[in-house]
Every structure is written in structure tokens, then in C-alpha cells.
Amino acid sequence: MRMTATAMLVAMAGVFLFSHQYLAVHPAWGYVHAFAEAAMVGGLADWFAVTALFRHPLGLPIPHTAIIPENKDRIADTMAQFLRDNFLTPAVVARRMQTLNLARAVGDFLVKPGGGAQSRIGAGAAELFAGVLESLDPERLGGQVRSGLKHQLSKLEAAPLLGQMLSAAIADKRHLPLIDSIIRWAGLTLEDNEEMVRAMIHERANALLRWTGLDERLANSVLDGLYRLLAEVLVDPHHPLRGKVEEGLEKVAHDLVHDPEARAKVEQMKRELLDNPAVADWWQGVWERMRTSLIAMARDPDSTLDGWLGGTLAELGGALRDDPRLQMQVNRFARRTAVGIATRYGGQIVQLVSETVRRWDARTITDRLENAVGRDLQFIRINGTLVGGLVGVTIHAAGQALG
Numbered sequence: 001m002r003m004t005a006t007a008m009l010v011a012m013a014g015v016f017l018f019s020h021q022y023l024a025v026h027p028a029w030g031y032v033h034a035f036a037e038a039a040m041v042g043g044l045a046d047w048f049a050v051t052a053l054f055r056h057p058l059g060l061p062i063p064h065t066a067i068i069p070e071n072k073d074r075i076a077d078t079m080a081q082f083l084r085d086n087f088l089t090p091a092v093v094a095r096r097m098q099t100l101n102l103a104r105a106v107g108d109f110l111v112k113p114g115g116g117a118q119s120r121i122g123a124g125a126a127e128l129f130a131g132v133l134e135s136l137d138p139e140r141l142g143g144q145v146r147s148g149l150k151h152q153l154s155k156l157e158a159a160p161l162l163g164q165m166l167s168a169a170i171a172d173k174r175h176l177p178l179i180d181s182i183i184r185w186a187g188l189t190l191e192d193n194e195e196m197v198r199a200m201i202h203e204r205a206n207a208l209l210r211w212t213g214l215d216e217r218l219a220n221s222v223l224d225g226l227y228r229l230l231a232e233v234l235v236d237p238h239h240p241l242r243g244k245v246e247e248g249l250e251k252v253a254h255d256l257v258h259d260p261e262a263r264a265k266v267e268q269m270k271r272e273l274l275d276n277p278a279v280a281d282w283w284q285g286v287w288e289r290m291r292t293s294l295i296a297m298a299r300d301p302d303s304t305l306d307g308w309l310g311g312t313l314a315e316l317g318g319a320l321r322d323d324p325r326l327q328m329q330v331n332r333f334a335r336r337t338a339v340g341i342a343t344r345y346g347g348q349i350v351q352l353v354s355e356t357v358r359r360w361d362a363r364t365i366t367d368r369l370e371n372a373v374g375r376d377l378q379f380i381r382i383n384g385t386l387v388g389g390l391v392g393v394t395i396h397a398a399g400q401a402l403g
Contacts, residue, residue, distance in 0.1 A: 001378035008385050009043040012036045027400075034396030035389040042388020046381045053377070054366045068369060069362035076357035080350040088346035090339045097338050103320045103330035110317025130295045149283070150274050158270050159263035163256030170249055179245055180234060187230045194223060 016036035022029040051057045052065040068075065086092065169175045190197070233239045255262035273279060319326055357365065370377075 001375045001382075005043070005047070005378045005381035005385070008382060009040065009047065012039040012043060012385060012389070016040060030400070031393055031396055034392040036392075038392020038395070039385045039389030042391070043381060043385035045388075046384030050377045050381055054370050066362075069366055072360065072362060072365050073358055075365075076354045079357060080354035083353060084346065084350045088342045088349060090343050090346075093338050093342045094335060097331075097335040101327060101331060102334045103327040106330075107317040107320030107322075107327075111314055111321055153274060154271070157263070157267065159256045159266035162266065163253045166249060166253040166256070170246065170253065175246070175249060176237075179242065183230055183234045187227065187234075190223070190226055190230070197223060 013036070016033065019029050019033040019036060023033060048057050052062070053067050054069070056062060056065045166175075229241070233241045236242075252262075256266065320330065360368075
């Protein structure tokens with residue numbers, strides 16, 4: 001654009017010289033000559049004005065030229081003041097955020113992102129998740145998680161919680177399958193250890209019983225009685241033995257909540273369990289397997305983690321888009337956050353802008369501003385050349401009419 005404007009100025013100078021030779025030939029050449037003359041004046045004047053903004057014209061230290069380099073510190077302060085007054089005051093930020101439904105805009109994007117953005121967001125989140133897990137020291141992270149878990153469990157009083165859970169299970173009859181399982185386990189255990197029971201009865205029988213063989217019959221009777229008892233307890237939901245078991249469970253539940261001695265025993269068992277090195281090693285292994293599996297899932301394009309993240313983001317977007325109350329809460333939070341940032345850090349942001357511009361040298365700020373607006377400034381030169389030429393023709397025509 002600079003070359004175009006300069007070429008127009010040179011062309012007007014050529015037309016001026018050329019038309020000067022034919023002024024006596026025809027009156028029309030006077031109009032051409034006047035246009036070229038005034039166009040040169042307008043073009044040169046605007047060239048001087050545009051050049052004076054950024055540098056000294058022709059390198060001459062003419063007063064009030066090179067305006068931007070000479071006043072860059074004042075420009076930096078003015079820019080900072082403009083930002084502070086028009087963008088970073090709490091009142092302005094709150095007013096602008098008041099009309100912005102940020103939650104709905106985010107929800108629309110998450111529900112219907114353009115150009116496959118949903119998959120890119122999910123993949124990016126999965127990759128970020130994997131990177132975070134990989135960047136952390138596994139042993140240190142596992143130790144911190146284990147320590148945090150141990151600290152939280154140590155503060156939790158387990159006995160009342162267990163007692164309440166047991167009471168609720170008894171009240172809802174959820175303990176009955178457990179009793180049935182215990183009865184079946186007792187029957188299988190007795191079946192697997194029949195020989196041991198027979199041997200115990202044989203050893204405790206006297207010589208007469210063994211000589212007559214009654215010890216074997218006694219053992220068979222004892223085993224048959226036990227099997228019969230277990231079968232009756234299993235099939236009869238109102239068996240007295242079941243009632244005794246339930247009474248025992250209810251007493252255990254009551255003691256866990258109300259008996260200080262029982263609670264102290266449970267707490268002692270919990271502390272011993274938490275302090276056991278085997279438990280720490282077990283948790284470290286569990287954590288490492290979990291971490292490795294999560295990293296592999298995040299890095300695997302065919303895994304469900306990417307899709308799960310994408311689906312979760314889509315569900316979040318739907319909630320943000322369709323729930324006015326959630327939108328109000330999110331927008332209020334965003335507005336308060338923006339106002340808080342403007343209040344706490346507005347001055348620092350403005351100071352950063354001012355100091356950054358101040359640190360630029362004259363050539364840097366000149367080049368950046370000229371690259372940003374220089375094309376439009378060259379249009380000023382072009383327009384000045386054309387408008388000057390038209391003004392020259394008008395003045396020439398007026399002179400001819402008055403003459």
C-alpha cells in the first residue's frame with residue numbers, strides 16, 4: 001500500500017510536468033494541470049502527516065514529528081488508563097457479565113460442538129488425565145493417598161457405624177441370607193470333619209463303650225443329631241435357634257453403639273489393622289494397579305474412558321443448557337469470579353500492559369503499530385492525492401469562471 005500511494009504521487013508529478021507543456025494547446029490541459037498540481041500537494045501533505053506519526057520525515061528532526069516513538073511512555077499510560085476505565089473496573093465487568101449467559105453458551109457447545117470438538121475435548125481431557133497420573137511419583141502419590149485415607153479412617157469411629165448398619169440390616173431382614181449361609185457352611189464343615197468328630201468321641205468314651213461298639217453308635221447319633229438340627233434351622237424360619245442367633249446379633253449391634261468397652265475393642269482392632277504393614281503394602285499394590293489401568297485406558301483410543309468423558313461432558317452441557325436455575329448459579333459464580341479478578345488483579349493487569357509497552361524500544365512499538373494500522377494510513381495518502389486533485393480542478397474551474 002505504501003508503494004501504491006507513492007506511485008500515485010509520482011504519477012501526479014509526471015502528469016504535472018507533461019501537462020505543463022500543453023497548456024497553450026487547449027484549455028482542457030489547464031484542468032489536467034490543476035488536478036495534478038493539487039494532487040501532488042495533497043499527497044505530499046498526507047505523506048508528511050502519516051510519516052510524522054512514526055518517524056522524522058526524511059530523517060529531519062522537525063518538531064512534532066515521530067510522535068509515537070517520542071511519546072511511547074505516555075501512550076503506555078494512556079492505554080493502561082483506557083483498559084482500567086473501560087474494561088477492568090468491577091462495575092463495568094459486572095454490567096457486561098450481567099447480559100452474558102455464559103452457562104448456556106458453554107452448554108450449547110458441549111452438547112453440539114462443531115467440527116468434532118466433542119471428541120477432541122474428550123481426547124484432550126483423557127490425555128491430560130493420563131499425563132497428570134504419569135507425571136506424579138507413584139510411590140509418593142500412593143503414600144500420600146494412603147496417609148490421607150489412614151488419617152480419615154482413624155478419625156472415623158467405626159463401632160457405632162457398624163452397629164447402626166447391623167441394626168438396619170436386622171430390621172430389614174437383610175441378615176437372613178447371611179444366617180442361611182452360615183448354617184450351610186456349618187453343615188459342610190461338619191461333613192468335612194466327620195472323622196475328627198468320631199475320633200474325639202472314641203477317645204472320650206470309656207473302655208466298656210469301646211468294647212461293646214457303642215462309641216460308634218454314639219458318634220453316629222451325635223452326627224445325625226447335628227445334621228438334623230442344622231436342617232431344621234435352615235428350613236424353619238421360626239426355629240428357636242434362629243431366634244437366639246438374632247438376639248445375639250441384636251446385642252452385638254446394641255453394644256457397638258452403646259457399650260464403651262465394645263467400642264474401644266473395635267477401635268483397637270481398627271488401629272492395629274491400619275498400622276499393619278501388610279495392609280499398607282496391599283493398598284500400595286492396589287493403587288499402582290489402578291493408576292496403571294487408568295493410564296492405559298486414557299491412552300487407548302478404543303477404551304471407554306474417552307467416550308465416558310465425552311458423554312459426561314455432553315450430560316453436563318445438557319444440564320447447563322436446559323436448567324435455568326443451574327444457569328443462574330453458574331452465571332452468578334462466573335460474574336462474581338470476574339468481578340473478583342478485576343477487583344484484586346485489575347491494577348496488576350493494567351500495570352503489566354503499561355510496563356510492557358514502556359519496555360518496548362521506539363522501533364518495536366513503531367513497527368507493531370504501523371503493521372497494525374499502516375494499510376489504512378496509506379489509504380489516507382491515496383485519498384489525499386485524489387481529493388487534492390479534485391479540489392484543484394474545482395479551484396481552477398472557479399478561477400476560469402471568475403476570469
